[in-house]
Amino acid sequence: MDSAEFHAAVYDKVREIPAQRVTTYGHIAKLIGMPRHARHVGQALKFLSPQTNPPVPWHRVIGASGTISSRGPGTGGAQNQRGVLEAEGVEVTTGRTGEMRVDLSRWGWFPAVDAAATQQGRDQTGEESSESEG
DNA sequence: ACACTGACCGGAG
DNA sequence: GCTCCGGCCAGTG
Incomplete structure (x- = not known):
């Protein structure tokens, strides 16, 4: 798995994120078969x-706690990310300290991780999706 | 090889 | 809700 392959995998998964939904770096990493490369997911996104x-839709990728990493003294990329999310209809809450958070319980997008992701080379035809509307 | 850093995760208090 | 700590992998000096 070269860097290019990794990036490509990340982009591919991030693009699969539906609108009005957000996921975490860890999940993206897990989906591409590298649950330990969570940090590298963002690393690739910055490119x-x-x-x-x-x-x-990199803006749909946030921290595991639904927190948006503040990559600036405040009015930075995070501010933009929030704007884009809200533009899609995702509700973003802001704390007094400027903490931006998204309710993963409401906007979280966590599809079941297939074996194909964990075991590259093993294929399956069964699919599971534990998503709920409400 | 060692130490520090990074758009992180998870557990315990 | 929050803080504190350890772990994980890769890049850089």
Whole structure:
């Protein structure tokens, strides 16, 4: 798994994130078969450009606690990320300290991790999805 | 090889 | 809700 392959895998998964939904770095990493590379998921995302095509919804990737990493003194990428999320209809709450959070219980997108992700080379035809609407 | 850093995760108090 | 701690993997000096 080269860096390029890793990036490609990350982008592919991130693009699968539906609108009005958010997921975590850890989950993306898990989906691509590298649950321990959670940090590298973001590492790869930072290489993305606003001109990428098809566009990668990196803004739908947040921390495991639904917290948006503040990559700035406040009005930075995080602010933009929040704006984009709200633009899609995702509710983002902000704390007094400028903490931006998203209710994963409401907007969280955590599809079942297939064996294909954990065991590359093993294929299966069964699919499971434990998503709930409400 | 060692030490520090990073868009992180999970457990315990 | 929050803080404190250990673990994980990769990049850099």
